[in-house]
Amino acid sequence: MLRGLGRFARTAVTLTLIASWAMPNVAATLVWQWLFQPGYGVVNWCLTRLGWFGDLTQHDWTAHSLTAFAMVWLLVVWQSVPFVALTLYAGLTQIPRAYYEAASLDGAGAWRSFRVITVPFLRPVLGLVTVLSVIWDFNVFNQLWILTQGGPGGSTTTLGVWSFTKAFSSSSFGQGAAIAVFSVAVLAVLTAVHVRGLVRAGEEW
Known part of the structure; x- marks a missing residue:
């Protein structure tokens, strides 16, 4: 457009x-x-x-x-x-x-x-x-927390919201940190797959 x-x-x-x-x-x-x-x-x-x-x-x-x-x-x-x-x-x-x-x-x-x-x-x-x-x-955290706080019934709870509620609402800091580390690991894998695809595409060109 x-x-x-x-x-x-x-x-x-x-x-x-x-x-x-x-x-x-x-x-x-x-x-x-x-x-x-x-x-x-x-x-x-x-x-x-x-x-x-x-x-x-x-x-x-x-x-x-x-x-x-x-x-x-x-x-x-x-x-x-x-x-x-x-x-x-x-x-x-x-x-x-x-x-x-x-x-x-x-x-x-x-x-x-x-x-x-x-x-x-x-x-x-x-x-x-x-x-x-x-x-x-x-x-995404601010949007979810302001609008729904992960509700109703946890239907809009993401890993970020889950990590926050575990760490600061339930005082389970270990679980909150573990969820955050897991999120980073998932994103690292996705990024690595994408970068590998870009490298392969560059080699083909």
Whole structure:
């Protein structure tokens, strides 16, 4: 989408993405909490006005496992969009236009050009974005703690929240530390697999 915009619109969207990315996640989470607030939340008001799901004015999104998970998931995705969008756009700008022109002359459509040219060129960038997103999602804590504190019934409890509650709520510092070390080990394995794939791809090129 950024590629298809004009220069002025693309600059405006880029600056908006950077500004939203620069917002502290605690502040963004508090805004998100207000949007889904029972009674006067904007999301509840809009859905009630649509009339598709009945009256949701007093609906508490954190009271049910599925809606609480969806609420947190949407927040994390929303906060990661600027980084992913700008990184992929930067990767797109490095693809020579000549490849697309040659593909067009050979009769390739937009979908085939995307599959044959764009995806292979962006594969390292996509891998990097995926690994970094997984690492950051493993470390998501503020959003979960402010919105749900791991509830209801532990349905939104991640390793980070579990480690915190074990160490500081239950005073089981050994278990909390063990969970944190396990998280680091899992992330180290995922990163090693990704780096190995990048090295192999570099050798093939």
